[in-house]
Amino acid sequence: MISRKGLISIIRKYPIYTLIIIILLTLPIYAPSFFVIQIAYGLIFGITGLAFNLLLGYTGLLSFGHAGFFAFGAYMMSLPIRHTGIVHTLEVYLAFAFITSAALGALLGLICARRTRIFFSILNLSFGLIIYSFFLKFWGFTGGADGTHVPTPPLLGMKFAVDKEYWMTHIYYYYILAAFFICLAIFWVIVNSNFGKTLQAIRDNEIRAQFTGIRIYRYRHIAYIISVAFTGLAGCLWAPLNGHTAPEIAWWTYSGDIVMLTILGGYQYFIGPVIGGLVFNVFKIYTIGYTVYWMLLLGIILLILIFFIPRGLVGLGISIYNRLTHKKGSSKG
Amino acid sequence: MSNIIFLYLISGLYYAAYLFLVAAGLTIIFGLARVVNLAHGALYAIGAYVAAWLMGLISKQIPPPLWYIIIIIAGAAGAAFVGIIIEPLLLRRVYGRLEEFQLLLTFAILLIIEDLELMIWGPYPLAFKEPYHYLGAVSIGGGLMYPLYGFVVIAMGWLIALFLWFFMTKTKLGIIIRSAAANKEVTAAIGHNVKSIYTKTFILGATLAGIGGAIVMPSATAQLGLGIDILVFAFAVVVIGGLGSLKGALVGSLIVGMTRVVGIAYFPEIELALIWLIAVIVLVFRPLGLWGRE
Amino acid sequence: MILETQNLRKYFGEVHAVDNVNFKVKEEEIVAIIGPNGAGKTTLVNVITGYLKPDGGKIIFMGKDITNASIYERIRAGIVRSFQLVxxxxxxxxxxxxxxxxxxxxxxxxxxxxxxxxxxxxxxxxxxxxxxxxxxxxxxxxxxxxxxxxxxxxxxxxxxKPKLLLLDEPTSGVSTREKNKIMDVIIPAARKEKVSLVVIEHDMDIVFNYSDRIVVMHQGKILFEGKPDEVREHTEVKRVLLVG
Structure with a gap:
């Protein structure tokens, strides 16, 4: 365990992250319910972004189909409940969604792990659309366009005798927060592991990686499986929060949202997609609330990102911080 | 029985005709600029909107045969106008940049155009069905009727395919576009203005999409989300046919068009999935599509 | 003999980039391959390391036929390379x-x-x-x-930790002083690790100073091979290297 002294030095070193963690931990105490729920969504998108960015940022593969995998994970909870009528504790579904998503990734990876660049993107777009049309058209099995209701499941085997809003903002929120920190830790280990460095080597130079004795397709495939599995897991966490799963979440423009939130946060940074997930969701929800032209606003913000802050919010933050403290060069976040 | 098959064939050709118009533009632009334009479907939607809007204003004043010409011109002009704005202003800045930024940029353009449509033409579909009804329908045997307008769309598709073939192989600009797609440096070195070639190519692609949207409009409506929906099919076409290949776009359109008809008739649950399954199977055996190149 | 190619061939259409080449490397030897541009030096290295498939002939590495081995198998066997461009x-x-x-x-x-x-x-x-x-x-x-x-x-x-290391122009694009610095690091390291070294190199001073043996290639064939002094005195080689 970390000693008291160690903890203090970590806080000194990363004051902003410490502040964010404290805010996240205490949020339900003072924030309005609506905002707390949006942050819960944002955390789930943060997990999705981490999983997506293992491919984009660390392996150099841009998937335009991750919304399909997210939806797949969500349906792995709603469909068993729809067909059995039994509601198990959420962990059962999380495990089920994780395993089935990993299997899906293993299968689809056979097709796409050998492809890169636009061909990888489009293959994944196709996968996402096949998943979408499956959920949409097999209405007898999936509920079709109406989707499927997701009841509030027990957590860790415990049922809570509270109303839905309190459950979401005080109980499920902390559950998601815990899941988020676990995923964050897992991904931090992955990208800083031997495997993570191998992926970055493949990303930087496929041919050199091959001539370094790295079996590039194998590791791309593994990265893909991990990414799909955690995206499915995020989808499964999302299902009870949303209370409902519908095919539209698999639609390709939602894959665009996942790409967007990752670039918004900064895909060159480990923490980028997390910041992106939180900011993107809050921003999108509030713009939808204030204007019907939210797509226009999103589009303009995207243009600003592409042309003026390609390193995303984290990159922007780091360069501002460096300018304030007169440091030169950029450091990894 | 034979008339049913004929009906399927005609319907397949009908889908293929307007899909080709969208896919051809997508593939020409990719062939030169190596950018997959996610906003390409939005240009198709612009074509439909402009045509429907203009006809709503002036259709009463002009004789019916002129409708057909004006629809096409309006759709082409509307999409070309948008093309003239977005290529030099936005797209040009991301040529050669990372693919994720190129895709995101065209995604941003798609979002912006979608909302501009909402701003300009409102949330309700725009329709102008008269050209469709005016021509009536013909009997194709066995008591089945098929709208004559469908044949007009099919003929337009083939006519434009023929024109494109002629343009790309016989005209000076077409040959320059093809040589620039093969080698930008050489094309620039022999004194051509590559920047303007890019703009012209993009406008050509946009125009094709605009015509596609305009000629489909009388049998459907101009509505929000149109550009997003059509792109899914146009993508399947170019994935099957091979990005960058016009021949691929043609054959891909026929495959997707026919698959759609058969899918809707016999496997309605997996119509869309069927098309993408074909795409995936093609990619497994030919990673670049039937006629694609690196 | 750590590496031996037997009648190795690689053609690009009409161009015989590697034309029946019998190229040998001894244990712990430092061999330089020289020759004008287009002589087939890089193609030879590409075929030996599995980057290109040969059209004919055999590659024997440490007594084993590796002609059809994958890149991965070759690296595991101990054949490692660098590329001309960084x-x-x-x-x-x-x-x-x-x-x-x-x-x-x-x-x-x-x-x-x-x-x-x-x-x-x-x-x-x-x-x-x-x-x-x-x-x-x-x-x-x-x-x-x-x-x-x-x-x-x-x-x-x-x-x-290769057994055989093939370097494709390790000093291209750097100043003469830096060339020597690079070679002064590479050669002792190779000697110390007992690595057989094959170096493609254009700079003749480097070649003559650092190699045990020199192989001269011209138009896909080995024109001459020998000790640096023998190569230096060979008139045909001089002609080829000067005229190209």
Missing amino acids: NIFEGLSAFDNIRVAINSRERKEGKIFSLIDRDTTVTKEALQILDLFGLPKDTLARDLPHGDRKLLDVATAFAL
């Missing part, structure tokens, strides 16, 4: 470039749950290699000066 992992630090190679050699490149910084043996070895080549630790590969990038390329190859 070929490194640009987004990784010099330190990580080396560590990725060591991990691959030790077959632990795929360990998902072992933090790379925790591996003290790999870290120690990587630091030694950086030290040997005089490279900075934390600078990203893309930010290194050109000479250091060339060195890092070779250092990564060394980290794989």
